[in-house]
Amino acid sequence: MRSAEIYYKEDLAGILTETDDGYYVFKYETGYVSSHPDDFITFTMPVSSSQYREKRLFPFFEGLIPEGWLLDIASRNWKINPNDRMGLLLACCQDCIGAVSVKPIHLNNE
DSSP states (O other): OEEEEEEETTEEEEEEEEOTTSOEEEEEOHHHHHHOTTOOSBTTBOSOSSOEEESSOOHHHHTTSOOHHHHHHHHHHHTOOTTOHHHHHHHHOTTOSSSEEEEEEOOTTO
């Protein structure tokens, strides 16, 4: 299981998790829901106390991953399979252009 903190501007907006059974789950943080009810990270995922769950990485997060020659460089340098979308998101999207950033959560057993 791999997870990341998702920040909107300077605020922790929620947690994105790739589960061991292959699902992607995004859940806004409780404090973020109450203090930023209109500051969604994408129109397709409005601020809610419910979790979002999909079999594929959410399109918004897919859009943060580099493409083309930049994807080739990232994949080769970090030795990440280009099909490992969560791995690429964790490695490449900590300092994105725009308001959203991704910070990997490192578990004690990693």
